[in-house]
Amino acid sequence: MLDEAALKDLILEHTRRVNAGDVEGLLKLYSPDVRFEDPVGAGVQQGHAALRAHATGAVNSNTVEVPGPPVAAQDGRHAAVPVVATMDYLPLGPILTRHGVLPAPAEPSRQRMEFRFLMVVRAGDDGLIEDMKAYWGASDVRLADAA
Template identity: 45%
Template sequence: MPDEETAKRLILEHCHKINEGDVDGLLKLYAEDCSFEDPVGNGKQYGLEALSQRAAAAIFSGAYEDAATPVASRDGRWAAVPMVSTFNYLPLAGPAMAQTGLLPPEPPENPENKMIKVNIVMVIRVNEDGLVDQMQAFYGRGDASIVDKK
């Protein structure tokens, strides 16, 4: 039976696994029949294979998820956390986000020295086995920006 503590732990663990570059560890948090939508409005994807590909692409892009304090629903099935995600513009993320309209279509000057910063609210649902069976990442055009690498 899910509870608030489990839901909050799982949502933060998701962020930690991305930051550690641990795709296998991330997949262990999710149910086989999970669904995810990143970003919401971009269409749902299903299953661990699709999630594995998405996570590997994020890790390849140098993603770092700086999560705030999560909140949970009273029934412990849902948790949400605001975060700031940063990742390299090149080679993949910037052009892909420009193609979907989340970033301007023209690449920035010196794209190899740029990162993307996205303000996100991630929401998960926990199933009866204590695994994430649904993940949604809320962000839109106004939530993504291009910044200099530090």
């Protein structure tokens, strides 16, 4: 089990490594058998290969995550953090447009998106993240200024 400070640092380290574009470093925070769902309701994915593909998509979209204050549970395993993330509309934005989440932007190649979500993680006895869930819905996504 981790103490509260270590849990908070672990969840914030996730955002730091995404912002640094460090996919391999990000994977080192996670158990090889990690289960994750981003967003919750889209289906659970499992393992480093799936997480690598997911994280690479975020990094290649120039994702910037700005975390709020993290919260750690008293069980020594769970932590949560609110995050505001911005990323390029391309290549993932058209999927959201097809599903009616976002309108089609006038200049897709110059457009950014903003996501407001809550990330919840569960760490194992080894201090690695075993489970990650990102909670966000259609009302939590918008087109953002390209600047």
